[in-house]
Amino acid sequence: MRFFWMIVFVLIGIHPASAAIDAVNIYEPRTFGYFIGDTLERDVEVITSGHTELFTAALPRPGPLTYWLDLVSIDHTEREDNGRQIYDIKLKYQIFYSAIEATELDIPAFPLKFKNPTSVAPNETAPSDPEEAAKKYAASVPTLRLTMSPLRNLVLNDLMPEKTKELSDVLRPNVQAHLISIASKQMKLTIASLALAGCGVFLLWHYAIWPFAKRAGRPFTQADRRIRDLMRYGVADGSYQDALLVLHRAFDETAGHRLFAQDTSVFMRKHPRFAVLAPRLEAFFESSRLYFFSDDRRAAEDRFPFESVRKLADDLAREERSSA
Template sequence: MRSPRTSIASALFIGAAVLAVGARANEPAPLRANVDEPRAFGYRVGDLVTREVLIDLPQRLQLDEASLPSVGRIGHALELRAISRGTEGGAASGTRLRLRFEYQLFGAPSATRSYELPPLLLRFEGAPRAEELRVDAWPVVVAPLAPEPPSARRGLGELRPDNPPPLRDTSFERDVLRVAAGVCAALLLYLAAVYWGLPWRDRGRRPFSQAYRTLRAQRSPTESGWRVMHAAFDQTAGRVVFAESVDAFVAQAPRFAALRNDIFAFFARSRAAFFVPSAAASAAGQRDWLLAFARACRDAERGTA
């Protein structure tokens, strides 16, 4: 038989074990985190760097938003661009919180240099007390945009200037321009001769030019205006021209062919002005038409119609 002293010791031991198991069962679930750090090398200025923190968050704890870092520049070489989060039901006694931190590199070193992503200190509020989670700093190595300057030897120093563009043979274009310029000069000379040279030279031998100047000088229409134009037709044809011989006149002087209908109208108006008494009252209205007709005949006579 066991002694009373032994029985009491056994009972005390069993009681202590039961209390220890109960206390361990009542102990709150721990805060666990897994950090997925980016690679630590192979970066250049402007690259994006992302680090992820996966936290098994017990139900009793809640993230303190004030413990998250602020978005913005971190010194002269880094900038925290964005913080994103997500939750999933991966933990047995709580939730799994995923925090994603996106940095951008702004350091442009002249030689390979190491920068550090800043440490994180996340605070979680809850019972029976608040807890903190620390994520250590992480190095990233940034390479320069341009390699070290080479030797000052010719061809290895500063950047060489661009090659000049190849010269193109433009002789064909120049020949075309010369021909075009010659044609334009000839046309200008022709127009100058027609509008300024020939009229002055042949002014005394052009009947319709003289008739137009005479009509333009008249201030009031009279029968002499019609006679002046009849004389111009007779002098041009070398004979007396009547309404019945207009087609013969046009055939003799083809430059007036475009005015054939106007010439017929001229003879009709002239007959009315001389032989129809009622037309005398409207003779004043004939001057503008007669002057325009004389000008058209002058232009046809000069060959510029």
């Protein structure tokens, strides 16, 4: 419930047209029942006419006024109505007085300042009485007397008999802390994690740890696969030569150096798992030698046809896998 007083300072007489400050209307809030921390608002309406204007820069600034009173905000708007200037000023105070018992306090008055306060209409003369002139040319917002009430322990049960809860249940929840933006930190964390993961992968590669650990090669298995691929293109001369080369490279890789026909016996001793294929290995090397180094390629191909090469590769691959 709110009510207000309206105080009207009538600064003009019976002749309305000649006044400079026409009216200061103050709409006050209630003057009692205030506790520490309460706010109250006062609305002031100033009406001027003629050349007189309210000097808004001289209005009080928000901030502490006394040790117990803060002016929280002051807003003013200006409008024109029927040739008059109307200023609406909204003052908001907050009280920080901790009353022990009911006490009366005064919100101090402050003057309003005007531009050209003394200008008068041409058909009028300035009042000769100084007191009347003062009324006519000056105005202020008066003191407001408030009655402060002390805070008392409230007995909830009395106020809310049906409530049997703890005090904390009926209190308003704590103010929620506002969230600090962590987007940039999340971004940094993501970048750092990626960098760490990259370094980890690099170290694994550098030390040849799984999955970069070199598995023992399977040259014959790969050669077998490639020779099968070659067979798909038919047994043309070029692919037969490729097949021989593929198998030779597999032998080279298994032996760790270039393997010639002469070296087959040494190769067998080093890799006894291929010993069962010895006669065919020798035949392969013999015919490959004939193929590559004599001018009788046809004979070589007849002696050790493509199918035999494939079978030999297949068997070598199987032996390689079975022993690994």
